[in-house]
Amino acid sequence: MTDALEPSPKTDGFAVMLREAGLRVTSQRMAILRTLSSAEDHPTAEEIAGKARGSDASISHATVYRTLSVLEELGLIRKLSLENSPARYELCGDDDHGHIVDVGDGTIIEFEDEAMSARHQAIAADLGYEVVRCVTIIEARKKPGPV
Amino acid sequence: MTDALEPSPKTDGFAVMLREAGLRVTSQRMAILRTLSSAEDHPTAEEIAGKARGSDASISHATVYRTLSVLEELGLIRKLSLENSPARYELCGDDDHGHIVDVGDGTIIEFEDEAMSARHQAIAADLGYEVVRCVTIIEARKKPGPV
DNA sequence: GACTAGATGAGAATGAATTGCAATATCAAG
DNA sequence: CTTGATATTGCAATTCATTCTCATCTAGTC
Structure with a gap:
């Protein structure tokens, strides 16, 4: 089996x-x-x-x-x-999602954000382009904050 | 001189x-x-x-x-x-700007977008992170549009 | 001017990714 | 099921960007 x-x-x-x-x-x-x-x-x-x-x-x-x-x-x-x-x-499907890379330990977190994707489309359109693919990488540091 | x-x-x-x-x-x-x-x-x-x-x-x-x-x-x-x-x-200053890469000829266009940057901050914050740096690359194709 | 740690140059070394070519395997046709 | 054309693979060698080693040099200090 x-x-x-x-x-x-x-x-x-x-x-x-x-x-x-x-x-x-x-x-x-x-x-x-x-x-x-x-x-x-x-x-x-x-x-x-x-x-x-x-x-x-x-x-x-x-x-x-x-x-x-x-x-x-x-x-x-x-x-x-x-x-x-x-x-x-x-x-991947054809969704536009981003990645947060933890600069501390290299962890990669995926996220989707409608508003962000909409901006990508709009920005490209404004300049006469049509989006093929988007790459968003946010390098970030864990906040010490309260759990 | x-x-x-x-x-x-x-x-x-x-x-x-x-x-x-x-x-x-x-x-x-x-x-x-x-x-x-x-x-x-x-x-x-x-x-x-x-x-x-x-x-x-x-x-x-x-x-x-x-x-x-x-x-x-x-x-x-x-x-x-x-x-x-x-x-x-x-x-660079410390602004968060993006790049559109023309998949046709490799041209790189820079852009700034308040709304997009705001989303980056918000998304990271939601997950308990603080942004170190953002990379946005939109691969796009020139629209046949009217010129 | 002399001293010393930091910076440079030359080239070797590394590591990811690509390529040439002979051997192999997929799939369509018989 | 067998065959043939050719896409795909494995291996090894190769390319290309980037990093490292180490002897030499130099900016900044006294």
Whole structure:
């Protein structure tokens, strides 16, 4: 009963999307997608490689990088370039959400904010642009305040 | 009349800030600061090195990188980590402004938006954080609009 | 002018990400 | 189910940005 390897409705959807984009559905790609899908945090390429190797034999890191950029272009995942550290990845819908990075311990908290997203759209529109993607990173320090 | 090399009130201010931070005022640091101060765009470290070499002899790229991080910690400049390209730098006050990156040609447009900055503060505060710095990058595509 | 800690230059080293190429595997067609 | 065309992979070597090492130099001080 290795149901970790069973196709789930979620990962099945990935396979369909890959095929529709004219791409082949390989075990490596599915392993990477499955890894991202079960990740609570925002793993780096190497972290993804490590976990993906758990479910599929020996995935080379070249494949991880190649797959990640394919998936990014496909719009299935999002890449997050942080200062002074390797890029991190997350599955995504097409929502515009931001990240708070705790400068103390590196914790990343996601948030969504309608007002902020609306401003992004408006600002871009004012300048004659249409938004492709937004990256918001708020580096912040935990306030000593009352719990 | 090589007034490009004259100390300007602006660059003088830099010297004071360096000294106040207990750092030495070197010709390399001033050349880099002068370069940034006269840059209209957001140059990369290597572009800065190139231009700075124009005003000061042979500045090594190690020095450029070292100086840039010193200046960043000092809060005099800001580093902008973009996807798939070297970091870019800009002089900065402590304002929270964003950048629109034209996905077509790479043009970077700066903007300020009170409402957006206010949201950043509020969002962080809600989660018990105080903002250190914000990075907003809106990747956008030029609208075919009427011109 | 001399001293000393901080700063620099040159180049080697690191680490993330990309690429070339031969081997392999997917998927459509028979 | 077998085959063939070709997309994809693994491996290793490579690129590129950035950092580090260390001997030399220099700003700031006395």
